[in-house]
């Protein structure tokens with residue numbers, strides 16, 4: 001909470017000069033040495049220990065006295081505690097990471113009090129992904145693009161691998177923003193990552209000049225299962241169905257695992273393969289969603305989307321795999337923040353808006369339309385409709401209706 005407050009405060013001050021803060025992340029593959037690997041494992045452990053320790057203390061104090069232990073007080077007693085020979089190993093850890101772990105407990109409580117999260121839970125060492133976050137102080141975190149190395153406290157310089165996309169970003173505009181923090185992660189498949197969080201001061205965008213926005217700069221999207229989306233211009237973007245394609249492979253690997261003796265080295269190898277495949281699927285999906293969202297934001301001024309209740313739909317088990325697979329939720333997040341960066345607008349329309357049943361030409365409602373009808377002829381004006389393209393056009397129209405209310409200067413016929 002404290003963090004958010006200062007951002008709001010800073011932005012208020014910056015706004016007077018027509019500026020604002022922008023945050024973004026950069027995730028890179030790490031190639032640590034064996035020594036660095038064991039340090040990463042150990043730092044994840046000490047961060048997790050610290051987090052759990054403070055959480056337990058805070059719960060205990062509250063239970064016994066009804067008082068709230070604050071992180072300032074805890075940090076003091078924690079420093080004394082570290083001097084005990086039994087816990088000396090904590091002194092080898094990155095102290096900024098331990099501080100961040102303590103603050104993370106406070107933040108988890110804040111989110112709980114605000115009703116945004118459930119009550120904070122203890123962190124488990126059995127999760128397939130382990131991580132710790134360290135803070136930037138006195139240049140202790142640095143990215144050297146030329147040498148392809150990142151400096152992390154207590155780890156020193158670690159080799160990183162840039163993707164094609166990263167190289168493009170560095171070539172085009174470099175990455176000159178200030179680093180705020182670094183999160184180091186390792187995955188049970190044996191892969192290591194660092195996520196750098198950047199902060200940059202940028203100019204406040206001018207308000208969009210709505211009187212200049214034309215009809216072809218607005219796009220409506222109908223998100224679906226057969227296609228990832230269909231837009232109001234009639235484009236259909238294939239749903240890559242990553243999971244489905246990889247599912248056979250996954251099933252095979254899981255069968256192999258079953259035939260192996262639990263705990264044997266072959267068993268562990270198999271396990272590693274499985275988690276590697278999971279990671280691969282997640283990465284491919286993210287790539288796809290980044291590309292699609294970027295394209296949409298580059299090519300349009302306004303993007304209109306339906307407010308699908310993804311969570312509600314996932315409860316329906318039959319649909320769940322495909323829906324989770326296409327990741328509409330992540331897609332919306334990507335489209336939204338990329339739009340914000342580029343001074344574009346996202347309009348979310350009500351999910352109960354009957355986008356498929358209304359003829360986009362004459363607005364006649366075709367109440368007889370069933371889910372299996374992919375094509376239909378309007379009973380009134382006889383237009384032949386592709387079900388999804390018609391829906392996307394209606395979504396666009398509904399978006400325009402909402403926009404006109406918000407921005408009366410928008411003039412599109």
Ligand SMILES: [Zn+2]
Pocket residue numbers: 359360361362363364378379380381382383
């Ligand atoms: Zn019609």
